[in-house]
Amino acid sequence: MTHLSSTKVVPAVSAVPRHIAIIMDGNGRWATKRYMPRVAGHKKGVEAVRTIVEACVERGVEYLTLFAFSSENWRRPADEVSLLMRLFVIALEREVAKLHINGIRLKVVGDLSRFDPKLQELIQAAERRTAGNTRLTLTICANYGGRWDIMQAVRKMVTANPGTADFSEDQLAAHLSMAYAPEPDLFVRTGGEERVSNFLLWQMAYTEFYFTETYWPDFDGAELDRAIASYQHRERRFGRTSEQLIEQKKAS
Ligand code: IPE
Ligand code: IPE
Numbered sequence: 616m617t618h619l620s621s622t623k624v625v626p627a628v629s630a631v632p633r634h635i636a637i638i639m640d641g642n643g644r645w646a647t648k649r650y651m652p653r654v655a656g657h658k659k660g661v662e663a664v665r666t667i668v669e670a671c672v673e674r675g676v677e678y679l680t681l682f683a684f685s686s687e688n689w690r691r692p693a694d695e696v697s698l699l700m701r702l703f704v705i706a707l708e709r710e711v712a713k714l715h716i717n718g719i720r721l722k723v724v725g726d727l728s729r730f731d732p733k734l735q736e737l738i739q740a741a742e743r744r745t746a747g748n749t750r751l752t753l754t755i756c757a758n759y760g761g762r763w764d765i766m767q768a769v770r771k772m773v774t775a776n777p778g779t780a781d782f783s784e785d786q787l788a789a790h791l792s793m794a795y796a797p798e799p800d801l802f803v804r805t806g807g808e809e810r811v812s813n814f815l816l817w818q819m820a821y822t823e824f825y826f827t828e829t830y831w832p833d834f835d836g837a838e839l840d841r842a843i844a845s846y847q848h849r850e851r852r853f854g855r856t857s858e859q860l861i862e863q864k865k866a867s
């Protein structure tokens with residue numbers, strides 16, 4: 616049951632979402648509002664990551680996925696890009712031991728080949744060290760793009776099945792970079808923009824969306840609870856009718 620796609624299994628929405636995916640947006644505006652450089656917002660954003668990881672562990676969330684750097688973010692000024700990379704390295708160096716002690720498995724997904732070899736090594740070491748942990752799987756999407764993910768999965772699927780032309784959705788999904796996780800139940804975007812910005816395009820086919828004006832550095836446990844409460848009031852029908860869902864509930 617654990618790895619079935621959420622488009623096939625109707626989860627009990629009264630429960631805490633198993634998988635929350637977040638676009639952490641608004642760091643720059645948080646800083647600008649305070650007459651600070653954008654980098655100050657990114658630094659504060661790292662603290663918010665720590666807070667939300669802890670909050671998810673406390674609430675029993677099983678998978679937390681954070682969009683840290685998109686394939687489009689290379690378009691930013693070079694100094695902001697290199698600073699974001701430096702922050703990533705520092706966070707890995709400082710936080711991995713703590714993640715490990717707390718039973719958190721770390722995964723980093725995206726096209727990592729464009730990163731500095733030292734950063735790639737740090738990522739691999741962190742993933743290896745925490746691979747056996749089961750309390751929460753924390754995925755950081757770095758140089759990630761939903762279209763990139765689908766394309767790399769298509770390439771792998773075709774290579775694995777030479778001469779085949781007829782493929783199923785499940786065959787493709789098995790090659791997506793987050794094939795180890797169920798699809799997100801809840802998607803949160805902070806910072807007021809209401810768009811997907813090339814995040815988990817395939818995986819969010821039936822995810823519930825939640826948007827907040829709050830900038831990412833201000834997003835805390837109470838804000839997370841508001842997002843979860845909103846989720847718990849949704850009826851996830853996956854194409855079915857309300858009546859069918861009630862019948863299904865009675866039968867189970
Ligand atoms: C999100 O905050 C962090 C990254 C994209 C790395 P932004 O840097 O996009 O902040 P705003 O949207 O400019 O406020
Ligand atoms: C999306 O944020 C990516 C991350 C949070 C890493 P952006 O701030 O880059 O998105 P757009 O460009 O405003 O859509």
Ligand code: MG
Pocket residue numbers: 640641642806
């Ligand atoms: Mg932004």
